[in-house]
Structures are given as C-alpha cells and as structure tokens.
Amino acid sequence: MSLPQKIGFIGTGAITDAMVRGLLAKPAAVPHVMVSLRSADISAALAADFPAVLVAGDNQAIVDGCDTVVLAIRPQIAEEVIRPLRFRDGQGVISLVAATGRPALLDWIGADVRLTQAVPLPFVARRKGVTALYPPDPATAALFNVLGNAVECDTKEEYDLLAAASALMATYFGLMQRTTDWLAAKGLPEEKGRAYLAPLFAELGQTAVAAGAGTAFIDLSHEFATKGGLNEQVFRHFDEGGGSQALAEALDRVYARISG
Known part of the structure; x- marks a missing residue:
C-alpha cells in the first residue's frame, strides 16, 4: 500500500514532532509535510531542520492541502479546533486525540472521512515505534509501518486495551529511577546506577522482541x-506483596477512563 503523499498535522506537540522527524529522516518516506503554526517553537524547528516541512498559516489550509490529516490535539480543545474545519468526503483522517471516541470525532468532522485512531509513541522519531490503530486501514498501517510497526485492532476494545497498556511507560522509567535512588542511598553514585540500569533494561526489551510471539513473558521471567x-x-516479593494486584488495578482504572 502506498503512503499518503500529502500529509498534514493539526497540532504541533511532541508526538507531531516525533512523527515528522521519523517520516522525513533519510531516506524520507514522504515528499513534504504541512504542520500548523501552533506550537511556534516546534513548527519553526521542524521547518529549519527539514526543507520539506511547510508551516501553514491556519488549520483549514492543512485540510485543503492534504489528502491525509493527522489530528494531534489535546482532548480539552479538540472540539473547538475540529468543528469549524471543512473536511472532504473520502479524506483520510488520523486521530491522535486521547480518550475521545469515534462518534464524537465524526460528529465534529462532519464529513464522510476515512477515520483511523492511533496511539503513536515517541520512538516513532527513530522509526522504532509500535502503534496501535483502529479500525484497520491499509494506508494508515503503511504510514506507521514506516515509523516502526503498526498493530491493527479489529475492535475498539482491543484498541482501548493497548492504549491502557501504553500508560506503563512512566512506570517503566519510574521503576528505573526508584532503583537508582535505592542504589544511591546505599552509596553507589547515581551516574553509575544509571549507566548500569539503562542498558540492562534495554537489552531485556530486545530479548523479549527476539523471543517472538510464541514465548510468554512469564517464561522469560522463569528463564x-x-x-x-x-x-x-525479588519477583516473588513483588507479586506476593501486592505489586501485581496494584498493577492490574491501575490498568483497570486507566482502561475505564479510556473506554468511557
């Protein structure tokens, strides 16, 4: 499936920055990208780094000039940004708007667009990201496969569950920090703890990827x-001490928030 040739971003935050950098890293995956003026610092930096980036004066210019529009807007302001725009029937729209359902998005858009929801992560900047999509869409999957790997969800429930799982990123880094703090309290300089833990956790992730889908994570734990x-x-203490239960409860709460 060929990639969209005219792609634009409404909302220029950290994820837009990551996606644009991933798309335009050599060799560039698309000929050019349009971005909105907001935020000015990020859009100016992208335009300075990539001649293929065009900063649009207003959001309607992005909708008019692109066959695929990415909505990278905070949910608190999404309706007021989207509703005034005039989309075209058949236009591709990728929503990155968190915790906002398809019925609301389609109502705000007001046209018969090809709407896909996605949860890209910052690693797309290095073309290493895994991105959940709903519903399956060949063009959108092709776009995110360039930026890493796309996981196409057949149901909203699958998509919401993966979105909930993505909320573990801060916990991952928090666990590393708590361990670094513990090491420092025992007398190990913090920079040495970080130098040890970051590659250790990175290689554990690579081991899980290399093991493939046929290997359960608990089997790797036993290994x-x-x-x-x-x-x-340590794992027994974590599990029997309520760590696994606390994790499941936290994910339940995030899932409830996402699924509405």
Missing part, C-alpha cells in the same frame, strides 16, 4: 530467575 536465586526472590 532469567534461577531456582532459589535473587531474581526469583
């Missing part, structure tokens, strides 16, 4: 835990 050893001790 990395010698019977009666230290890894087994």
Whole structure:
C-alpha cells in the first residue's frame, strides 16, 4: 500500500514532532509535510531542520492541502479546533486525540472521512515505534509501518486495551529511577546506577522482541530467575506483596477512563 503523499498535522506537540522527524529522516518516506503554526517553537524547528516541512498559516489550509490529516490535539480543545474545519468526503483522517471516541470525532468532522485512531509513541522519531490503530486501514498501517510497526485492532476494545497498556511507560522509567535512588542511598553514585540500569533494561526489551510471539513473558521471567536465586526472590516479593494486584488495578482504572 502506498503512503499518503500529502500529509498534514493539526497540532504541533511532541508526538507531531516525533512523527515528522521519523517520516522525513533519510531516506524520507514522504515528499513534504504541512504542520500548523501552533506550537511556534516546534513548527519553526521542524521547518529549519527539514526543507520539506511547510508551516501553514491556519488549520483549514492543512485540510485543503492534504489528502491525509493527522489530528494531534489535546482532548480539552479538540472540539473547538475540529468543528469549524471543512473536511472532504473520502479524506483520510488520523486521530491522535486521547480518550475521545469515534462518534464524537465524526460528529465534529462532519464529513464522510476515512477515520483511523492511533496511539503513536515517541520512538516513532527513530522509526522504532509500535502503534496501535483502529479500525484497520491499509494506508494508515503503511504510514506507521514506516515509523516502526503498526498493530491493527479489529475492535475498539482491543484498541482501548493497548492504549491502557501504553500508560506503563512512566512506570517503566519510574521503576528505573526508584532503583537508582535505592542504589544511591546505599552509596553507589547515581551516574553509575544509571549507566548500569539503562542498558540492562534495554537489552531485556530486545530479548523479549527476539523471543517472538510464541514465548510468554512469564517464561522469560522463569528463564532469567534461577531456582532459589535473587531474581526469583525479588519477583516473588513483588507479586506476593501486592505489586501485581496494584498493577492490574491501575490498568483497570486507566482502561475505564479510556473506554468511557
């Protein structure tokens, strides 16, 4: 499936910045990109770094000039930004608006567009991101496969569940920080703790990817835990101490918030 040739972004925050940088990194995946003036600092930096970036004077110019429009807007202001715009029937629209359902988006758009929802992560800037999409759409999947890997969800429930799982990113880094803090409290300089933990966690992630879909994560946990050893001790303490239950409860609450 060929990529959209005219793609524009309404809303120029961190994820737009990451997507544009991923799309235009050499070799560029698209000939040019339109971005909105807001935020001025990010749009100006993108235009300075990539001659293929055109900063539009207003959002309607992006809708008029592109066959695919990415809505990268905070949910608090999404309706007031989207509703005045005039979209075309058949136009591709990719919504990155969090916690906002398709019925509301289609009502605000007011045209028979090809609407796909997506949850891109910052790693798309390095073409390493995995992005959940709903509903399946070949053109949108092709776009995000350039930026890493697209996971096409057949139902809204699948999409909402993956969106909830993506809320673990801060916890991942928080766990690393808490461990670094513990090491520092025991006398290890913080820079040495960070230098050790960041590559350790990175390689664990690579191990999970390399193992493939046929290997359960709990099997990898057992593989990395010698019977009666230290890894087994820590995971058992985490699990029996309520860590797994707290994680499930947190995900339940995020899922409830996302699914409405």
